[in-house]
Amino acid sequence: MTETAAPALTLAGEYQIDPAHSRIGFTARHAMVTKVRGSFGEFRGSARVDDADPTASSTEIVIQAASFDSSQEQRDGHVRSEDFLNVEVYPEITFRSTQVEKAGDDVWRVTGDLTIRDVTAPVTVDFEFTGLAKDPFGNIRAGFEGSTTISRKDYGITFNAALETGGVLVSEKVGLEFDISAIKQA
Numbered sequence: 115m116t117e118t119a120a121p122a123l124t125l126a127g128e129y130q131i132d133p134a135h136s137r138i139g140f141t142a143r144h145a146m147v148t149k150v151r152g153s154f155g156e157f158r159g160s161a162r163v164d165d166a167d168p169t170a171s172s173t174e175i176v177i178q179a180a181s182f183d184s185s186q187e188q189r190d191g192h193v194r195s196e197d198f199l200n201v202e203v204y205p206e207i208t209f210r211s212t213q214v215e216k217a218g219d220d221v222w223r224v225t226g227d228l229t230i231r232d233v234t235a236p237v238t239v240d241f242e243f244t245g246l247a248k249d250p251f252g253n254i255r256a257g258f259e260g261s262t263t264i265s266r267k268d269y270g271i272t273f274n275a276a277l278e279t280g281g282v283l284v285s286e287k288v289g290l291e292f293d294i295s296a297i298k299q300a
Contacts (some may be wrong), residue, residue: 123246123254126166129296131159131175132255137293138177142266143285145277152184154207161296163256171214173224177207197273198266204231212236220244222258230269237262239292254298261291 139153159175180201182193194201211226220243228237244257266272266288275283 123248124165125163125243125246125256127163127254128299129161129163129256130299131157131161132295132297133157135255135295137291138175139291139293141289141291142287145283146281146285150184150189152182152190154178154181155183156181159294159296168214168216168222171211171222173209173211173214173226175209179205179207179230198271200231209237224260228264228269231271233269235264235268237264237290239290241292241294256296256298258294258296259292260294261289263287263289 133156136157137153138157139151141149141151144150154177156178157175159173161173162171164170179199180194182190182199182201184190184193193199196203199207208229209226211224213225215223217223217240222241222243223238224241225236225238227234239260239262241258241260244259246254246256248254265286267286273284277283
């Protein structure tokens with residue numbers, strides 16, 4: 115009996131983000147002492163990966179702003195209100211790449227336009243390529259993890275409250291976290 119090697123998987127191709135196996139999260143300081151963490155439960159996205167010419171790669175992510183979830187209903191309602199995301203007027207948060215480059219063996223530096231509340235500002239995220247695998251259903255999956263920090267004031271989100279001990283209720287800086295499982299399209 116002879117063994118045959120499994121066919122090599124290639125990263126290059128068109129992908130759709132699998133929201134059931136991906137997470138787009140956030141962190142922000144509360145009362146200057148702790149971090150509040152959460153995620154967006156509804157999003158979609160696609161990517162074109164060209165490992166031979168990374169500059170030909172691109173990605174787009176569309177997040178439903180109302181899917182904001184920090185596991186605390188009162189806070190979630192406030193963040194969805196006009197003080198923060200104003201989801202009734204601005205239902206989507208979008209990210210569209212403008213430049214992709216390799217920043218290391220397994221690191222893809224993606225720069226793009228992040229739009230929140232109809233305000234667009236450039237953001238750069240270093241994504242670590244975490245692997246490529248064929249799942250039990252025959253799908254080829256690529257994994258990427260990345261994070262960046264933005265200033266919510268850059269997007270016109272300025273609500274805050276002063277604390278009597280100094281500082282403010284909500285940090286200006288917000289961390290964004292991406293754990294992506296993307297399925298290669300045929």
